[in-house]
Amino acid sequence: MAYGFYFDSTRCTGCRTCEMACKDYKDLPAEIAFRRVFDYEGGSCALGADGTVASDVFMYHVSDACNHCENPKCFAACPTGAIEKDDDGIVFINQETCTGNGACVDACPYGVPILVKEEGKAKKCDMCRDRVAEGKQPICVEACPLRALEWGDLDELKAAHPDAVAGIAPLADPSETVPSLLINACPAAKEPGDTTGFVANEKEVTGVAAFE
Ligand code: SF4
Numbered sequence: 519m520a521y522g523f524y525f526d527s528t529r530c531t532g533c534r535t536c537e538m539a540c541k542d543y544k545d546l547p548a549e550i551a552f553r554r555v556f557d558y559e560g561g562s563c564a565l566g567a568d569g570t571v572a573s574d575v576f577m578y579h580v581s582d583a584c585n586h587c588e589n590p591k592c593f594a595a596c597p598t599g600a601i602e603k604d605d606d607g608i609v610f611i612n613q614e615t616c617t618g619n620g621a622c623v624d625a626c627p628y629g630v631p632i633l634v635k636e637e638g639k640a641k642k643c644d645m646c647r648d649r650v651a652e653g654k655q656p657i658c659v660e661a662c663p664l665r666a667l668e669w670g671d672l673d674e675l676k677a678a679h680p681d682a683v684a685g686i687a688p689l690a691d692p693s694e695t696v697p698s699l700l701i702n703a704c705p706a707a708k709e710p711g712d713t714t715g716f717v718a719n720e721k722e723v724t725g726v727a728a729f730e
Pocket residue numbers: 583584585586587589590591592593609625626627628629630631642695
């Protein structure tokens with residue numbers, strides 16, 4: 519059995535409540551976010567000869583944390599075995615054995631692990647293992663006011679959302695790590711690897727590496 523996340527991009531308004539709930543629960547400093555919300559946008563407007571304006575402008579949000587991948591590259595890259603995967607498929611960094619060498623940071627195609635140099639440790643979302651052990655949901659899922667996030671047994675999520683996909687831009691190609699992630703793609707959503715759009719809040723989602 520593996521737990522996973524479901525994200526409904528037709529519901530997400532980009533409010534960041536999931537991100538803030540996680541930061542609060544995990545007591546994270548301003549510079550670090552385990553869940554991040556990407557604003558992906560692109561397209562342009564063109565004035566036609568007849569005076570009408572044609573537009574293919576698009577914009578949507580993607581809320582993403584660690585995807586607790588079936589083939590986690592972070593896990594494979596860690597030279598000290600500090601990254602563990604439990605019986606529920608939850609991938610977590612053992613803070614006791616992490617030496618902060620940063621191999622996971624370089625290996626993860628989702629840019630998830632964060633190296634906190636002051637502590638000499640890598641950190642990331644652990645799917646709220648403590649809450650899960652108490653029969654609760656991850657805090658981000660509970661917090662979302664739009665009910666855009668779901669969490670649970672990945673097989674049950676797949677059965678409930680048969681049309682869901684494993685990735686949309688700007689997330690990585692899911693074939694790289696087989697994420698425990700399902701997404702209801704909004705009509706504007708682009709394929710992973712899309713080059714027609716850009717992350718409009720790149721500083722926000724990559725600025726979390728402020729400890730480097
Ligand atoms: S999203 Fe990245 S950090 Fe999380 S399990 Fe997958 S490879 Fe590892």
